[in-house]
Every structure is written in C-alpha cells, then in structure tokens.
Amino acid sequence: MTLDSHQILALAPDSASAKAGSQLATPRNWSNLGRSDAALWGECQGSGKTPYRTQIDLGGPAFKCTCPSRKFPCKHGLGLYLLRASEPTLFGQIDEPAWVSDWLQGRQVRQEKKAERAAPDASPEAAAAAAAQARKREDKREDKVSAGLMELQTWLHDLAREGLASVRSHGQAFWDAIAARMADAQAAPVARRLRRAGSMLYQSGLRNAEGLVAHELASLYLLTQAWQRIDQLEPALQADVRTLLGWTMSQDEVLRQSAVADTWRVLAQTTFDDDRLRVRSTWLHGAATGRWALHLQYAVGTQGFEQQLAPGTVFDGDLCFYPGAWPLRVQIQRQDDPRPLSAIAAPSDFDALLDTHANALAAQPFLERHPVLLGGLVPDSADHGIVRDAQGRRIALHPAFRHPLHLLALSGGHPLTVCGEWDGRTLLPLSVWQDGRLYNIDSDFLT
Amino acid sequence: MNDADRQLRQLLKIGTARAGRAPAGLAGPLAALLPADAAPPEAVLWLSLGALDLWERSGFVATDRPAPAPAHAAAPEMPRPCPPRAQAVLALLLRGLHPAGLEAEWLCQLHQHGGQLPAHFLPKLLDAATRQPNLRAPLLPVLGERGHWLAHLQPEWSWAAAGADADAALWDTGTPEQRVAALRNWRMRDPRAASAALSTAWSSEPPEQRAALLAVLGTGLGPDDEAFLEAALDDRRKEVRAVAQRLLARLPGSRLAQRMQDRLLPLLRVEKPLLRPAHIELALPAACDAAMRRDGIGIAPRYGLGEKAGWIVDMLAAIDPQTWTRHFDRTPRACLALAEHSEFATVLVRGWALAVQHHAANAPSPGLRAWLRDLTTWWVDAKPALRDAVPDSLFDVVAAHFAQDEDGASSALFDALSGRWIGDGFQMRLLVRLAAGTQQAWPASLSRRALQRLQTALPVLPDAGHPWLVRQMLSGLALVLDPATAAASEADLRAAWQPDGEWSRAVDEFFDLVRLRHEMTLSFQEPA
Numbered sequence: 023m024t025l026d027s028h029q030i031l032a033l034a035p036d037s038a039s040a041k042a043g044s045q046l047a048t049p050r051n052w053s054n055l056g057r058s059d060a061a062l063w064g065e066c067q068g069s070g071k072t073p074y075r076t077q078i079d080l081g082g083p084a085f086k087c088t089c090p091s092r093k094f095p096c097k098h099g100l101g102l103y104l105l106r107a108s109e110p111t112l113f114g115q116i117d118e119p120a121w122v123s124d125w126l127q128g129r130q131v132r133q134e135k136k137a138e139r140a141a142p143d144a145s146p147e148a149a150a151a152a153a154a155q156a157r158k159r160e161d162k163r164e165d166k167v168s169a170g171l172m173e174l175q176t177w178l179h180d181l182a183r184e185g186l187a188s189v190r191s192h193g194q195a196f197w198d199a200i201a202a203r204m205a206d207a208q209a210a211p212v213a214r215r216l217r218r219a220g221s222m223l224y225q226s227g228l229r230n231a232e233g234l235v236a237h238e239l240a241s242l243y244l245l246t247q248a249w250q251r252i253d254q255l256e257p258a259l260q261a262d263v264r265t266l267l268g269w270t271m272s273q274d275e276v277l278r279q280s281a282v283a284d285t286w287r288v289l290a291q292t293t294f295d296d297d298r299l300r301v302r303s304t305w306l307h308g309a310a311t312g313r314w315a316l317h318l319q320y321a322v323g324t325q326g327f328e329q330q331l332a333p334g335t336v337f338d339g340d341l342c343f344y345p346g347a348w349p350l351r352v353q354i355q356r357q358d359d360p361r362p363l364s365a366i367a368a369p370s371d372f373d374a375l376l377d378t379h380a381n382a383l384a385a386q387p388f389l390e391r392h393p394v395l396l397g398g399l400v401p402d403s404a405d406h407g408i409v410r411d412a413q414g415r416r417i418a419l420h421p422a423f424r425h426p427l428h429l430l431a432l433s434g435g436h437p438l439t440v441c442g443e444w445d446g447r448t449l450l451p452l453s454v455w456q457d458g459r460l461y462n463i464d465s466d467f468l469t
Numbered sequence: 470m471n472d473a474d475r476q477l478r479q480l481l482k483i484g485t486a487r488a489g490r491a492p493a494g495l496a497g498p499l500a501a502l503l504p505a506d507a508a509p510p511e512a513v514l515w516l517s518l519g520a521l522d523l524w525e526r527s528g529f530v531a532t533d534r535p536a537p538a539p540a541h542a543a544a545p546e547m548p549r550p551c552p553p554r555a556q557a558v559l560a561l562l563l564r565g566l567h568p569a570g571l572e573a574e575w576l577c578q579l580h581q582h583g584g585q586l587p588a589h590f591l592p593k594l595l596d597a598a599t600r601q602p603n604l605r606a607p608l609l610p611v612l613g614e615r616g617h618w619l620a621h622l623q624p625e626w627s628w629a630a631a632g633a634d635a636d637a638a639l640w641d642t643g644t645p646e647q648r649v650a651a652l653r654n655w656r657m658r659d660p661r662a663a664s665a666a667l668s669t670a671w672s673s674e675p676p677e678q679r680a681a682l683l684a685v686l687g688t689g690l691g692p693d694d695e696a697f698l699e700a701a702l703d704d705r706r707k708e709v710r711a712v713a714q715r716l717l718a719r720l721p722g723s724r725l726a727q728r729m730q731d732r733l734l735p736l737l738r739v740e741k742p743l744l745r746p747a748h749i750e751l752a753l754p755a756a757c758d759a760a761m762r763r764d765g766i767g768i769a770p771r772y773g774l775g776e777k778a779g780w781i782v783d784m785l786a787a788i789d790p791q792t793w794t795r796h797f798d799r800t801p802r803a804c805l806a807l808a809e810h811s812e813f814a815t816v817l818v819r820g821w822a823l824a825v826q827h828h829a830a831n832a833p834s835p836g837l838r839a840w841l842r843d844l845t846t847w848w849v850d851a852k853p854a855l856r857d858a859v860p861d862s863l864f865d866v867v868a869a870h871f872a873q874d875e876d877g878a879s880s881a882l883f884d885a886l887s888g889r890w891i892g893d894g895f896q897m898r899l900l901v902r903l904a905a906g907t908q909q910a911w912p913a914s915l916s917r918r919a920l921q922r923l924q925t926a927l928p929v930l931p932d933a934g935h936p937w938l939v940r941q942m943l944s945g946l947a948l949v950l951d952p953a954t955a956a957a958s959e960a961d962l963r964a965a966w967q968p969d970g971e972w973s974r975a976v977d978e979f980f981d982l983v984r985l986r987h988e989m990t991l992s993f994q995e996p997a
Contacts, residue, residue, distance in 0.1 A: 026553065026557055027557040027560075027561065028557050028560050031561070031564075037564070040564070044561060045981060048981070048984060108554075108988065178511070178515055179509060179511040179512065179515075180511075182481060182484065182485055182510075182511035182514050182515060183484055183485050183486045183511055184484045184486065185481065185482055185483045185484025185485075185486070185487055185488075186481050186482045186484075187482045187483060187484070188484065232478065232482060233478055236477075236478050236481050236518055237518065237519075237522045239515070239518075240515050240516075240518035240519035240522055241519055241522070243515035243516065243518075243519055244515075244516070244519040247516070372531065376528075376529055379526075379527065379529075380527040380528065383523060383526065383527040384527065387523055403541065403622050406622075411531075415531035415532070416531060416532050417531065425592075427592040427619070427622070427623060428589060428592050430619060430622060431588045431589060431591040431592055431615065431619050432588050432589055434542060434543035434588065434614075434615045434618060434619075435541060435542025435543050435618070436542055436543075445526070446525070446526025446527065446529055447525075447526060447529065461589055466560075466589060467589060467592075467593075468560070468563050468564070468590075468593045
C-alpha cells in the first residue's frame with residue numbers, strides 16, 4: 023500500500039522534518055528511483071559528494087537512509103515517500119539493487135530473531151536461579167509499594183480531615199512532595215496521578231476542578247484498598263492493579279501471550295506529550311471479533327514512532343493483549359497488508375454503550391477510558407458542549423475536546439458516526455466516519 | 470444520588486475536622502459495601518466518594534431534554550467533489566509550511582473547478598479569513614450551503630453568514646461596524662435595495678457614522694446613486710461631504726464631473742510653437758468660490774504644489790481621463806507628451822494619474838485600459854521629478870487589472886522596461902508592487918514575456934544593484950506567473966544563469982514555489 027501525502031506527513035517526527043520532506047519531494051533532487059512490491063528506493067543529492075541512499079520498506083512502513091540525520095524517519099525518507107504519492111510514474115518496477123535487498127533481508131532476519139527470542143530458552147537450573155532472584159527482587163518491591171501506599175492512605179486521611187479547601191493554599195509543592203514519595207516507593211503511575219491532580223486545582227478555567235480532584239483521589243484511595251486485599255482479587259484484576267501501581271510487562275512477555283487474529287481497523291489516533299515523552303495512542307477495532315484494542319507507543323525527542331499505524335487504514339494482523347480483567351492494551355505481533363479503510367462496523371447506540379460500559383466497570387473498576395463507535399449523533403448548534411443522540415438526549419462532550427465546530431461542519435445538523443472514549447459522564451470524540459472516509463480529529467481537524 | 474455526591478464533596482472541601490460530623494451513610498445497595506465497624510470517618514468519606522463515583526459512572530442517566538426547536542440543519546447539496554489530491558495540497562498549505570497567499574489561489578481554483586470547500590476545512594478557513602480579510606473574497610463563493618450554515622453558529626464568522634435575512638437583521642440591530650459590513654454585502658447583492666435602505670435610515674443615522682455608511686455606496690456605484698450623493702454634498706459634516714465628493718468624482722458622467730470640466734476647459738489650450746514640441750498651456754484660476762469648494766476643490770492640501778495648482782489637480786482628478794484623449798484627439802501617450810513639455814507638467818501628470826486611479830478602479834473600459842498602460846510605460850522612463858508626480862497607489866490599480874492581458878497592455882510594460890531594469894530601483898519596485906497586487910495568475914503569454922526579460926536580466930544582475938528588491942520580486946513573481954509556463958522555463962533559466970550561494974537558494978525557492986503551484990493546478994484536473 024502507499025499512503026496519501028497527509029498520512030505520510032503524519033509520520034514526520036516534527037514539523038521541520040515535514041516541511042523539509044515536502045520540499046525534497048521533487049524529481050530534481052532524486053536519481054535512480056525504483057520500486058518493487060516490497061520497497062521504494064532512490065538516491066538523493068544532499069550537500070555532500072555522494073548522494074544519500076534512501077529506502078522504504080512498504081510493509082511497515084520502515085525507513086532507512088544513509089544520511090547522518092538522527093531524526094527518524096529523516097526528511098529524505100519522507101521526501102521519497104511523498105514523491106511516490108505525487109508522481110507515481112517516476113518509480114519504475116525494477117529489480118531491487120543490492121543495497122535495498124540486503125536491507126530488506128536484514129530486516130527479515132531480525133524479525134525472525136525477535137520471534138525466536140520470544141520463546142523462553144534456558145537450562146532448568148539457570149531458570150530456577152533466575153526465578154529465585156526475581157522473586158527476591160519482587161518481594162522487596164512489593165514491600166516498598168505496600169509501605170508507600172500505607173503512607174498515601176494516611177496522607178489522604180489527613181487531607182480529608184483538613185479539607186481540600188485549606189490544602190489548596192499549600193500550593194503545588196504539597197502535591198509534589200507526596201508524588202516524590204510515591205516515586206521512591208516505585209509506584210510511578212500513582213506519583214503521576216497525584217501531581218496531575220494537584221495541578222488541576224491550580225489550573226484556571228477548569229470547570230469543577232475540585233469535583234474532578236475529589237474523584238481522582240477517591241479512586242487512588244480505592245487502589246490502596248485493592249492493593250491491601252490483592253490476594254482476594256481475580257488474577258486478571260490483580261494484573262490491572264499491579265499495572266496501575268507501576269509494574270510493567272516487557273514487550274517480549276506480552277508477545278508470548280496467545281494472539282488474536284483479525285482484520286484490524288485503525289479508527290483513531292492521538293499524539294500528545296507526557297513529560298519528556300511523546301505518546302501515540304491508537305484505537306484498533308477488530309472486524310470479525312468486534313474487539314477493541316489500544317496500542318500505545320512512546321518516543322523521545324525528535325525520534326519517530328517505531329510502528330506506523332495510519333488512521334483510516336486497515337490491516338490483517340495478530341495482536342497480543344496485556345493481561346487484565348477488561349483487556350484493551352496490545353502489542354502487535356503481526357501486521358500485514360495495510361490498506362485504506364473502506365467500511366466500519368455498525369455503530370452502537372447510546373443505550374448499548376451504557377450497558378457495555380457498566381459491564382466493563384464491573385469487571386475492571388479502575389478503567390478510565392472506554393472506546394465506542396456511536397452512531398446517530400447530532401452536534402448541538404446552540405450548545406457547543408454537547409451532542410444529542412437519535413432520541414434527542416444530551417451527551418456532554420469532554421472538557422478537553424476543542425473541535426465542536428469541526429463536528430458541526432461535518433454534520434451540518436445531520437447525524438454523524440463518532441469514534442471516541444466514554445468516561446461514564448462525557449464523550450471525547452476522536453474521529454468521525456462519514457461518507458466512506460475517516461476523519462481523525464487529532465490530525466485532520468487543523469486548528 | 471447526585472445529591473449525596475455533592476454532600477460528600479462538600480464535606481471533603483471543608484474537612485471532617487471542621488465539619489465535626491461523619492459522612493452520611495450511603496443509600497441502597499452501596500451501604501452494604503462500606504465497612505460496618507467503626508472505621509475512621511475519613512476512610513468512610515473516601516470509600517463513599519469512590520463508590521458513588523463508580524456507581525454514577527456505570528449507571529449514567531442522560532438528562533432527557535429534547536432540543537427546544539426542531540434542530541435546524543444545513544440544506545443538502547451535491548457539489549462537484551474536490552479531488553483528494555487537491556485536498557491534500559490544501560492540508561499542506563494550512564499546516565503553514567508554505568508562504569501565505571497560496572490559500573487564496575487554491576480557493577480560486579476550486580471555484581473555477583466548480584467545487585465547494587470540503588466540510589472539514591471550513592472552520593480553519595473561516596478562522597483564517599476572519600483574521601485576513603483578503604481571503605474572504607475567494608472563500609465566499611466556495612463556502613456552499615454548509616459553510617453559510619456553519620458561519621451562523623459562530624459570532625466572529627458573521628461576515629460569512631450571508632443571506633438577505635442575516636444582513637437585514639444586522640442592519641437593524643448590529644454594531645456600527647456590523648451595520649457597515651451588512652450594508653456592503655447587501656449592496657453587492659442588490660445595490661438598489663441597499664441604497665433605498667440607507668436613504669430611509671439616513672435622517673436618523675448618527676452624524677458620526679454617516680461618512681462610513683455613505684462610503685459603502687462605492688461598492689456597485691452607479692448613476693442611480695447620483696441624486697443621493699449630490700444631496701450629501703450639502704451635509705453639515707466635512708467627512709460626509711468628502712466621501713460624496715470622492716464618489717461623485719468616480720462616477721462617470723456625473724454632474725460634478727461636468728461642472729469640473731466646464732471650469733477647467735477654458736483654462737487649457739495646446740500651444741504649438743515653432744521648432745519646439747507642442748505642449749499644454751495652463752492658466753491658473755483666480756479664486757476658489759463656494760460652488761468650487763462644494764465640489765471638493767481646495768479642501769485638502771496637495772503637498773508639493775502651490776494652492777492654485779492644487780485646485781487644478783482636484784479638478785483633473787474628478788474628470789474621466791478619456792475626456793482628454795477626445796479633447797486633444799491624441800492617444801494617452803501623446804497627451805502625456807503634451808503635459809511633459811508644459812510648465813505645469815507635475816500638475817497635469819498628478820491630476821491625470823489620480824483620475825485614472827479613480828476611474829479605472831473597477832472594470833475599466835478599453836479607453837481607460839489604454840490610459841493605464843500608457844501611464845505605466847511612460848512612467849518607466851520618465852524623468853525622476855515627473856515619476857514622483859504619479860502616486861504609488863495608481864500601481865495598485867494597475868496590478869489589480871494586470872492579469873487581463875487580452876489587448877497586450879500588460880505585456881507592453883515588459884517591452885518598455887529599460888535594458889538594465891534589474892539595477893533600477895524604481896522599475897524593480899514597480900514589478901514588486903505589480904506582483905504583490907495581482908489577485909489572479911498571469912496568463913501564459915504575459916508570463917512568458919516576463920520570464921524572457923528575467924532570463925536575460927538575471928545573469929547581468931549587478932551585485933551593487935538592489936539584491937533585496939530582486940529577491941522580493943522573485944518571490945512575488947513565483948506567486949503570480951502562470952505555473953505551467955514558469956515550470957517549463959526552469960531548464961532554460963538554469964542554463965542561462967548558474968549563480969552560487971544566496972542567489973542559488975533564491976532560484977531554488979522560486980522554482981519550488983512555482984512547482985508547488987503547478988502541482989496544485991494539476992491536482993484539480995484529477996478525477997475525484
């Protein structure tokens with residue numbers, strides 16, 4: 023498959039690369055262009071004497087270039103791909119030169135190795151010793167977390183006694199202190215949530231900040247309770263609690279889980295900054311299973327994301343779910359034949375959403391976001407903070423949603439199908455499906 | 470349950486210590502979840518809050534309040550689809566990766582294509598055109614039903630919420646600025662109805678707003694407006710009178726123009742002395758009477774001219790320049806030659822230039838186009854003192870009509886450029902101005918002529934010339950030349966000139982932009 027220029031630019035690590043890439047997408051800069059079923063390649067005359075060799079594995083897509091840039095993909099890769107999109111005739115179907123086929127083979131080998139690595143291999147004694155070591159480390163960590171959460175519980179009791187109103191005057195430092203304590207206790211996600219809760223209090227223009235903080239802290243309190251009684255929980259829910267407290271599972275470990283094969287539709291994608299990381303969160307929906315899957319990727323600085331999932335495409339693949347009581351997060355084990363999306367599942371109505379959400383919370387009460395494909399929504403032309411369902415019921419939009427006018431523009435007062443996240447009170451629209459096209463709000467609704 | 474949640478949050482806000490009470494028990498099945506023993510009130514508070522939150526989130530009940538009126542929806546329409554490649558180009562432009570100005574051209578091409586703006590671009594472009602009013606003209610024709618419908622929903626976009634109803638409503642109740650805008654829209658749609666509305670409201674309009682409202686008649690100005698404007702010449706406010714004078718002076722065949730002509734003709738005659746070139750002899754008027762002042766003579770000082778000479782300029786500016794080609798029975802170029810040798814050369818040139826500027830502003834006749842062309846080509850190699858007599862604003866009018874080159878008037882300018890024009894600041898500034906002021910792409914023949922001059926001039930670019938102006942001209946031309954012609958000229962130009970460093974980058978940028986525009990044009994020719 024080749025992506026369209028918009029999707030290609032979405033791969034750029036930053037806007038400077040996007041600009042440089044689109045300027046390189048002219049035939050003048052390129053020589054020895056070619057393509058095969060698997061790849062695109064060309065040579066780009068840079069400032070040096072020898073031209074850079076740029077190649078793209080269309081399956082990923084994955085990029086490689088001989089230029090010294092540390093950005094990934096680099097401007098040459100983007101330029102080559104954009105040129106292919108704008109002037110496909112320049113690329114003749116020819117045999118891959120050695121420098122292309124070598125790279126493609128290398129990738130193949132590495133991927134096979136990766137699959138091998140996923141299989142456990144060790145002698146029984148070594149494995150036993152490693153397990154004992156791990157058990158010891160694990161015990162130590164559990165003790166740390168237990169101590170930390172006891173402290174958090176005491177802190178929350180004090181806060182309830184003193185009152186949120188008087189705590190407010192202590193400033194952000196008050197929240198940072200307990201967050202730092204949680205970080206020491208190796209409960210990083212708890213630390214992050216506390217810091218964010220504190221900052222919500224001091225954020226101007228946030229409606230009902232105290233209510234939000236109250237609910238967030240109460241949820242953390244429930245988490246401390248859940249940890250104290252973790253042995254009584256279902257194993258799947260235990261995994262959720264441990265994830266929420268900062269235990270992570272390595273990618274290889276996840277990939278060893280049994281995979282779910284389906285045709286996966288890439289329905290929505292957002293990219294945002296979290297501290298120094300850039301996070302790309304993508305919702306996938308299985309055509310046959312109807313299952314939702316959340317794919318998260320992280321990148322530092324100007325690095326690009328490893329796996330390319332363009333919203334509005336569909337691929338055949340195997341996904342491995344992280345264990346949990348209501349599994350959503352996945353790693354991709356296999357991704358084949360990505361192509362433009364031509365159809366989506368029949369959207370659900372609001373009542374069906376409420377039912378599935380209740381089931382989800384019953385299974386995993388700490389669930390924060392619940393994906394949904396809702397049909398028949400009409401954005402309200404008077405109150406931009408709500409949409410109405412087919413029965414005229416008001417559904418509030420998430421306070422962070424910034425594109426009510428884009429929704430109105432696409433709907434024109436007529437019903438829309440929206441893919442979004444429901445948190446139990448508000449809907450955060452992430453994409454819109456209309457007239458056979460997916461509009462991903464984060465990338466297609468320009469502001 | 471909502472009430473219980475509020476009470477709990479209230480308790481959390483003041484704190485259990487200050488409130489002096491434990492949280493009230495939860496109702497129904499939730500009560501059974503909480504520890505029965507004597508847990509500290511703080512623990513009960515947190516657990517109750519958490520349980521209630523989950524309870525509410527898993528049992529959300531939508532407030533069942535149907536929309537007050539049946540929701541008003543945009544009328545369905547089936548516009549010609551906008552090709553996906555063109556959409557991709559617009560998305561690129563809107564990311565701000567390319568110089569501004571291309572959006573307007575894209576919108577014009579969409580209009581020519583017969584399409585309408587895809588809905589998901591509407592908010593961004595309405596916002597952009599709210600900030601940059603010059604985008605509004607190309608945007609309005611491609612908004613479609615959907616765009617007008619959307620513009621009603623956002624107060625800042627009211628300028629695009631066209632439709633007779635919206636304008637009439639704004640005219641009745643809007644702020645002064647909105648009323649002016651509404652009247653202008655109305656005037657574009659239906660000049661007579663708009664001027665009728667203005668004359669009905671005129672007597673009750675606050676005097677300080679009359680001038681701005683009257684100026685709206687400049688849109689779609691026609692003989693029907695003369696009576697009203699003539700009456701406004703006697704208004705008590707100077708600003709209103711000035712607007713009326715200005716508009717009447719632009720109105721072909723107005724009584725004001727006739728009065729000016731009657732005053733001026735006796736003062737002018739052509740003198741043909743032996744052995745010397747023919748020239749215009751001008752007698753200055755003795756005094757400026759009340760009737761002359763009523764018509765706008767001597768109201769504003771003309772800088773650099775004597776008082777009486779200024780009166781002459783005021784009179785000339787109000788007379789259709791075609792009067793002179795008829796009166797002297799000469800081409801505009803020959804008229805300018807007559808003026809050049811006159812004692813009052815600056816006065817005559819200034820007056821004619823102003824007259825051309827006023828009369829040729831909208832859809833000039835062939836006679837006026839001849840004046841525009843001759844004045845510009847004459848200016849190119851006129852004496853510096855006389856060049857200064859031509860106001861710069863004339864060239865905005867030239868630029869506005871520069872793309873219409875059926876009669877070759879625009880190409881003639883490139884023939885008139887002197888040999889070393891690229892080193893001449895005046896001529897360079899003129900070209901920069903022409904390129905910046907053009908709204909449409911130049912036709913192929915004109916572009917070819919411009920590129921030919923460029924190709925021969927650039928290689929001899931003197932380093933001591935005006936590099937900044939040349940850069941400006943190149944980037945200006947890249948935006949207006951016919952993209953196909955310009956893209957095709959790349960090989961020739963690069964063969965003729967291989968500069969290094971700064972200039973090489975300038976040429977690269979020039980052709981990058983030209984190619985982008987070429988690509989944009991092609992993108993509309995793709996089947997959707």
